[in-house]
Amino acid sequence: MDAPAPVGTLFGLTATDVGTLLAALATLAMLFALYAVMTVRDPMAKRVKALNERREQLKAGITASTGKRRASxxxxxxxxxxxxxxxxxxxxxxxxxxxxxxxxxxxxxxxxxxxxxxxxxxxxxxxxxxxxxxxxxxxxxxxxxxxxxxxxxxxxxxxxxxxxxxxxxxxxxxxxKRSAAIRKGLPDALDLLVICAEAGLTVDAAFNRVARELGKAYPELGDEFQLTAIELSFLTERRMAFENLATRVKLDAVKGVVTTMIQTEKYGTPLASALRVLSAEFRHDRMMRAEEKAARLPAIMTVPLILFILPTLFVVILGPAACSISEAF
Structure with missing residues (x-):
């Protein structure tokens, strides 16, 4: 009687064992994905909590009559x-x-x-x-x-x-990283500020509205605008709120926006037209940076092209010819 054919194994595991392990891993991955989806957290929750604490601190600094409230x-x-x-x-x-x-x-x-x-x-x-x-x-x-x-x-x-x-x-x-994220969303924020200004909203209400609208797409920018709206409501001098925004964000573009806001507050110049000019300038600047990166791409791709693509191309093209020449000789 012939002996049964040997079953192939991998590290001592049969094909059935390997399939069972893969199925178990797939089940665990699916359960982990379901857990991650069901327990997703709002990215703005922590920022909203910090902003509320800042609001309470500003309110206490203005309205508290004793030091106990401030100390708490x-x-x-x-x-x-x-x-x-x-x-x-x-x-x-x-x-x-x-x-x-x-x-x-x-x-x-x-x-x-x-x-x-x-x-x-x-x-x-x-x-x-x-x-x-x-x-x-x-x-x-x-x-x-x-x-x-x-x-x-x-x-x-x-x-x-x-x-x-x-x-x-x-x-x-x-x-x-934070400055780059804020720079990316600043033109959209200025467009929304223009719309809010033309709709008749005040400056602090416009900042609050823009923060709510852009909080999901640009959480860093929404955080800064929300904090600026809070400081505009509670600080004794509105200029301090804009200067604090320029201090918290290391961007020349934000400093330009702050200078424009301070001038409009001081001289009463139209806010919407000034912000529209700034928005167009920032969009042009963003397009110029994108074109600059695209112009650098050929020079960056030269080294990978020489090291990885050209040798493979030579092997594919010259390989059959080299084999034929070696067989002929």
């Missing part, structure tokens, strides 16, 4: 308070440095001013901590025994520099 709205962070006390005891916490860090955090979309103390604390102590670990790993443990003294020194120096610049690099990256 200003949340203290024990960790940052300890950092502030420690840095103040060392005489290294300067007001200009703290203000600059707060502005950078605001441009990155981080509203908490207490984190500026954490940034300065990180600049000071991250090089000490990470540099100490680098010394232990390089000179005590000897993770790279083949490295000479010069390589070890350069590795230690690069580690110190990166540890010192890490907070600034992180904040700069967030500022760049």
């Amino acid at each position: 709205l200003v949340k203290k962070n024990q960790t940052t308070d300890n950092m502030r006390s420690f840095l103040s005891s060392l005489k290294v916490l300067q007001d200009d440095q703290l203000k600059d860090a707060q502005i950078r955090l605001a441009q990155a979309g981080i509203r908490s001013k207490d984190l500026a103390v954490a940034v300065i604390f990180g600049r000071m102590f991250m090089p000490i901590i990470i540099g100490g670990l680098a010394v232990i790993l390089l000179y005590v443990v000897g993770i790279q025994p083949e490295w000479g003294p010069l390589k070890r020194f350069f590795a230690f120096a690069i580690t110190l520099i990166l540890a010192y610049k890490a907070p600034d690099l992180y904040i700069d990256n967030k500022v760049t």
Whole structure:
């Protein structure tokens, strides 16, 4: 009697086992997709909460008669308070440095001013901590025994520099991404502001309306416009609200819009016509940047074309001819 034919296996698993595992993975993926769809969160929920807190702070600063109401709205962070006390005891916490860090955090979309103390604390102590670990790993443990003294020194120096610049690099990256997102939606926001101004809405109502309309498509821009509308309603000087917007957004275009808004508030010039000119200018600028990127594309594609496409093309074209020549000889 002939023996049964051997069944093919993969890592000791038969075809039935592999099919069962794939079906189980597909089921888990489907369940995860359903969970992700059913538990989707509103991206504006966190921003709305922060804006409401800012509204309450401004309201308390204007209407509160006692300091108890203000103190209940200003949340203290024990960790940052300890950092502030420690840095103040060392005489290294300067007001200009703290203000600059707060502005950078605001441009990155981080509203908490207490984190500026954490940034300065990180600049000071991250090089000490990470540099100490680098010394232990390089000179005590000897993770790279083949490295000479010069390589070890350069590795230690690069580690110190990166540890010192890490907070600034992180904040700069967030500022760049946020500024690019705001720049992308600014022409549409100005068009909506023009429509609102021509419809007879006030400036703060127009900013509030634009923030609601563009909050889903451009959440960063909607966040800034909503905060500006809140400050326009509560601050004693409307000019301060526009200047705060220019401070929070690191864009020359936003500074131009703020200058226009301040001039219209001061001299009574038509707001709709000025915003329409700015919107057309920003759209032209966006088109010019797109054309500039398109013009750089041939030069960027030259290296991949030479390295990946041309060798394959030569093989396809010259391969049959080379085979025929080798057979002939």
